[in-house]
Amino acid sequence: MASNSNPRVEASLLIDSDPSPVVTVNPGGRSPFLVIGDHAGNVIPLSLGMMEIDSRDLCRHIAWDIGVAGLGLALAERLDAVFIRQTYSRLVIDCNRAPGSVDAMPAVSDGTIVPANAALTPEDRTARIDAIHVPYHRAIADELARRDREGQASILVALHSFTPAMSGGPARPWHAGILHDGGDPSFALALLTALRREADLVVGDNEPYRMDQVDYTLPLHAYPLRRLYAEIEIRQDLLADEQGQRRWASILERCLLAASATEEG
Template sequence: MLTADDPPAVRVFNPKGRASFLLLGDHAGRAIPAALGTLGLGEADLDRHIGWDIGVGAVGEALASALDAVFVRQTYSRLVIDCNRDPDRADAIPAISDGTVIAGNENLTPGQRRMRIEEVHSPYQRAIAEMIARREAEGRETILIALHSFTPWMLGFDRPWDIGVLHAGGDTRFATSLLAALRDRPDLVVGDNQPYAMDDVDHTIPVHAYPDRRLYAEIEIRQDHLADPEGVGRWCAILADTFAQAAEAKDRPG
């Protein structure tokens, strides 16, 4: 599927970053392999929230620079294959998303699905695992932080949160400390497992954090807050500060 003219499926930004945070962008990209055309969609649909997590690439790179952290990000649209889903799930390659039919995802053969898994999903997940293994070999702590963004309106409902912290199984100390640090800010409306709850639909954090009880958080930022460089800069400053607070607080008694 991918040719020499297509970009690689995964990009590692600041690969030698020394911070304990390993930033992840499951839905940071919006590219479509040339072989798939536009999946039957117009540019306006591809640029909507159904195609990618708006602003995550920009805020991830800003955070990686500010914190000297590694940022592993997906290049391709979540409509090609959703890298935060088990690839065997039917909705990993959605035929419809938020009411929009994805014609290029209809009636795929097992071979076509396997091609997307092997060329897009697997390289991304493998890059995360290899980065964790390298850091562990160097004796370094790794706190996984999956960066996501959400549309302010969904199915006719306003979503009032500025940011949400998602957590469930495994070691939740960092996630709950981050939630507390964000809630200490009077200028933010912070959701606890809102606007989404972490559950068995999520893939990246459960695979890479839960088995070894690795510290983690998955965060969701309102997309309209990341619509311009000023918003990205503001959220970079907020997150850099609260990540540091949470990392310091996670081991305090009580």
């Protein structure tokens, strides 16, 4: 079901034994939903070693969006959707940030120092952008172009997960949140309504984060042509195992289809 056929940009950052920066699950899926995972992986290129951080940090929210890879796979299966996911840790480069922004390669993340990012040269930054950021966004753009050529509708669904509490911060009460801002937010709002109809769920509207100029992926791929979209945040303790991921895939399948029917109506 998965394909690693996206061409890798040759750069000194990645070597032959490193995995492709992009994985496309269920290529050719006929659903209108194009599911994307900016932070689905936590791999570090071999050339960077451990980036001078503890190996345990790679399992934390600072390194990736916990549970998104499994959730995206389950949604692809349930919806016959294409799922495009990024392989490498957001500590290497955050693909939901403008490549030139300081926080695309953070020197500190939720209080944890990332020494390998403290003094990056312009050449270091360019290598990460060319090897990971560019091919990931090219894969999304190419998939959208293919669908447009073939007359296949596209609704972008960006999957993210959030920690139950930031370091030293209060517990977050939401089970999930729907983020939206510019372009055409009508689908995101319809999805928010559908999720709030689910029993026992606390669903935030632009919570726990507000979608703004910091986000990169949806503003790049959805806003200019006013494509329908939604950015979904799910609390990470609810996606910590396969059972939780399957449960949320079922919830999202139901709500995504309901929101899509609302748009068609």
